[in-house]
Structure formats: structure tokens, C-alpha cells
Amino acid sequence: MGPNPLWQAEALIESMPLQPGSRILDLGCGTALSSIFLAKEYGVEVWATDLWIQPDENLRRITEAQLVGQVHPIHAEAHALPYAENFFDAVVSIGAYHYFGTDDLYLGYLTRFLKPGGRLGISLPGSASEPETLPPTHLAPYWKWDFCAWHSPGWWRHHWEKTGLVAVDVADQLPHGWHDWLQWNEACDLDGGQPGREEARMLHADGGRTLGLTRAVAHLR
Numbered sequence: 001m002g003p004n005p006l007w008q009a010e011a012l013i014e015s016m017p018l019q020p021g022s023r024i025l026d027l028g029c030g031t032a033l034s035s036i037f038l039a040k041e042y043g044v045e046v047w048a049t050d051l052w053i054q055p056d057e058n059l060r061r062i063t064e065a066q067l068v069g070q071v072h073p074i075h076a077e078a079h080a081l082p083y084a085e086n087f088f089d090a091v092v093s094i095g096a097y098h099y100f101g102t103d104d105l106y107l108g109y110l111t112r113f114l115k116p117g118g119r120l121g122i123s124l125p126g127s128a129s130e131p132e133t134l135p136p137t138h139l140a141p142y143w144k145w146d147f148c149a150w151h152s153p154g155w156w157r158h159h160w161e162k163t164g165l166v167a168v169d170v171a172d173q174l175p176h177g178w179h180d181w182l183q184w185n186e187a188c189d190l191d192g193g194q195p196g197r198e199e200a201r202m203l204h205a206d207g208g209r210t211l212g213l214t215r216a217v218a219h220l221r
């Protein structure tokens, strides 16, 4: 659904290695491709949690991947998670956290589901730094109002650290992230996807100046 979730998952896990058998919440997993990837590649157990995609649709993919019992499809809204406190070793969220996580108080809600020392890692669209004006002038023709939730690595670091709940281990832009994102949109365009074409124009206009994929990883204090 977003810029290739498997490329993003792989880049995220480089910064937060996962132990086989760990319990992972994949929050905003969409079509659960990242959940399947994490289970297959790292031997973890994943709760594939999403709002817009129905769990029976994800179960079909999980069944095809022969991961029933290791990847659990769950329909839930990010503010009403049906999990026990201190349950997860890590939360990962790919291309989704900006839909709910920019609220100052959200981190305090989410981290209650992590074990002590548990980790949170996100990868999502963002800018290299916070623009002085929105939209940035060169991106004005392509801008949609909800891009205001695309933030810089520094913004996420401050957003999380100011709670005192977590220590931030990594906050950066994925190397070549903007180019991966562009390649993805061009592939979607070839496949007939209009959003792919519009975003590709914007990414070309930006040329890696500011847009990219922000990665942030933190652990519970």
C-alpha cells in the first residue's frame, strides 16, 4: 500500500535487530506483507494489526505463506488495541504511524503494550528537516493537506524524547529512501495506479532535496 513495505521493513530491522520467537506488533500493517516478511526472515511471532484492511483478507495471504499460528491478523484501531499490557518485545509500524502517532499523548498509550526495555521502530514518509513554510514552495503544485503529518527525523526524536518514556536510538532518513519511494511509485504507475503517478511527479520535483523515508527507533526506559 505504501512505498515498498518490505524494503522499509528490512531497513528498519537493520536498526532494531529482532530475536527469533519475539512478539511483534505490526501496527498499521495494511495487507500484512511486512508481517509475513518479519515472520519469515526473522522467525518472530507477529500480530498483524490494521484498520482499513479486513483480517480475513490478510488471513488468506498468511495462509498462502504457511504462517498461520505465527502471524495473527487483527482488526483494530490504533487507540483501541486489544492487547495485554507488557505483552510485546517490539512494535514496528511502516508507512502508518503518522496517521495516529503525531498526537503528543499517543506514545504513552502505545508503550504500555511493550515489555520493559521493549522497542518501537517506525518508517514513514518525511522531510529531511521541518520546512519553514508549508507547503515548501517547490512542492506546492503537488501538495495535499495531510502531508503536514510528514515529519523529519529530528521532529520524531524530539516528539518521543520529550515524554521521558523512551530513549531514541536512531532517527534518520533511510539511505536512498526517496529513490526507493520514487521507484515504487513509478512501478505503481505502470500498474495503473494514479496516486503513484502524482507522487512520482512530486518526488522528481524534489529530487531528494527534502522528501524521503524517515526511520526512528527507540527503547522503553
Ligand SMILES: C[S@@+](CC[C@H](N)C(=O)[O-])C[C@H]1O[C@@H](n2cnc3c(N)ncnc32)[C@H](O)[C@@H]1O
Binding pocket: 001, 002, 003, 004, 005, 027, 028, 029, 030, 031, 034, 049, 050, 051, 052, 053, 076, 077, 078, 079, 093, 094, 095, 096, 099, 100
Ligand atoms: C499507507 S497504508 C500502509 C500499510 C502498510 N504498512 C504498507 O506499508 O503497505 C497505512 C495503513 O495505516 C492504517 N491506519 C491508518 N490509521 C489507522 C488507525 N487509526 N488505526 C490502525 N491503523 C491505521 C491503515 O489501515 C493502512 O493500512
